[in-house]
Amino acid sequence: xxxxxxxxxxxxxxxxxxxxxxxxxxxxxxxxxxxxxxxxxxxxxxxxxxxxxxxxxxxxxxxxxxxxxxxxxxxxxxxxxxxxxxxxxxxxxxxxxxxxxxxxxxxxxxxxxxxxxxxxxxxxxxxxxxxxxxxxxxxxxxxxxxxxxxxxxxxxxxxxxx
Amino acid sequence: xxxxxxxxxxxxxxxxxxxxxxxxxxxxxxxxxxxxxxxxxxxxxxxxxxxxxxxxxxxxxxxxxxxxxxxxxxxxxxxxxxxxxxxxxxxxxxxxxxxxxxxxxxxxxxxxxxxxxxxxxxxxxxxxxxxxxxxxxxxxxxxxxxxxxxxxxxxxxxxxxx
DNA sequence: TAGAACCTTCACGTGGACGACAATGTTGGT
DNA sequence: ACCAACATTGTCGTCCACGTGAAGGTTCTA
Numbered sequence: 254x255x256x257x258x259x260x261x262x263x264x265x266x267x268x269x270x271x272x273x274x275x276x277x278x279x280x281x282x283x284x285x286x287x288x289x290x291x292x293x294x295x296x297x298x299x300x301x302x303x304x305x306x307x308x309x310x311x312x313x314x315x316x317x318x319x320x321x322x323x324x325x326x327x328x329x330x331x332x333x334x335x336x337x338x339x340x341x342x343x344x345x346x347x348x349x350x351x352x353x354x355x356x357x358x359x360x361x362x363x364x365x366x367x368x369x370x371x372x373x374x375x376x377x378x379x380x381x382x383x384x385x386x387x388x389x390x391x392x393x394x395x396x397x398x399x400x401x402x403x404x405x406x407x408x409x410x411x412x413x414x415x
Numbered sequence: 416x417x418x419x420x421x422x423x424x425x426x427x428x429x430x431x432x433x434x435x436x437x438x439x440x441x442x443x444x445x446x447x448x449x450x451x452x453x454x455x456x457x458x459x460x461x462x463x464x465x466x467x468x469x470x471x472x473x474x475x476x477x478x479x480x481x482x483x484x485x486x487x488x489x490x491x492x493x494x495x496x497x498x499x500x501x502x503x504x505x506x507x508x509x510x511x512x513x514x515x516x517x518x519x520x521x522x523x524x525x526x527x528x529x530x531x532x533x534x535x536x537x538x539x540x541x542x543x544x545x546x547x548x549x550x551x552x553x554x555x556x557x558x559x560x561x562x563x564x565x566x567x568x569x570x571x572x573x574x575x576x577x
Numbered sequence: 578t579a580g581a582a583c584c585t586t587c588a589c590g591t592g593g594a595c596g597a598c599a600a601t602g603t604t605g606g607t
Numbered sequence: 608a609c610c611a612a613c614a615t616t617g618t619c620g621t622c623c624a625c626g627t628g629a630a631g632g633t634t635c636t637a
Contacts, residue, residue: 324487357568374546380485385533409515447594464604
């Protein structure tokens, strides 16, 4: 029953500086991400200072990962986190007061987004896997050559020791 | 014994325009790639016109694939095709007249490059696979929600039909 | 009430990946 | 010998992505 109690309750908030320190992303970049729709606008203090949640921090890490490790562009990442947002909203907003058709449409929309993403990811996986196999094949070829050479060297060694 | 016979022999050559047409890459880009070290300088006609081999054409396709499908940058791709070059050289230049230690070193060098590449690729595969699983999990969650909603709608329907 | 931390806005920078000429040279066919 | 088609190098421009910097003002906290 306190489903949205812990959503709103005493979860810690951080100012931008701290978030920057913790995530290794500059303040400037955090604002930039917000501007680009990668981060939902965080809460603000009365004076206008941004207040990030733990969740936001996690998200920033996620973004970095997608970017650095997987080479997605920011706009691709935007699509991903947007779907993520919808998803969270859907789960959080368990309001049966909404019209059912509306909620249905919502679900389909999210499904669509997810499907598109999955497509992209699966294609990438497929191609990368292929590439990996090629690389492995090459490696074994080279390794073989190398052992041949090593053997030849041993031979030489043996001969010279006579 | 005609190992390098077919390497040098009557393999077809193409001018840049034809290559551009066949690969869908502009002439400008081909020259650009060459400049950046992505393509080995091709042979030239007496007048200086570039003459590409079938092999080069293949390579260009490879590059495009790495770029478009896998999102590698040109400089990453450069590293990859450089290793590829070494590999081909090694295979082509089957000259036992070379000093063995030299050839050994060569092999190790290539192995190093390949290992590095493989590392990158494997990391990417790993992360992408993880991401894929997450996406799938989300999809099933949403799909479930959707069927719940559909059921609810049916109920409503049934009720209204009384 | 000082000084550190934050705010917005506007502009600027950088690197990657080409595109667009321009002026000149080459090739192949008639 | 000539012309159209094709290439050459070189320079400059462009467009996007991904930020960065700095100015000038506001808020927080000791």
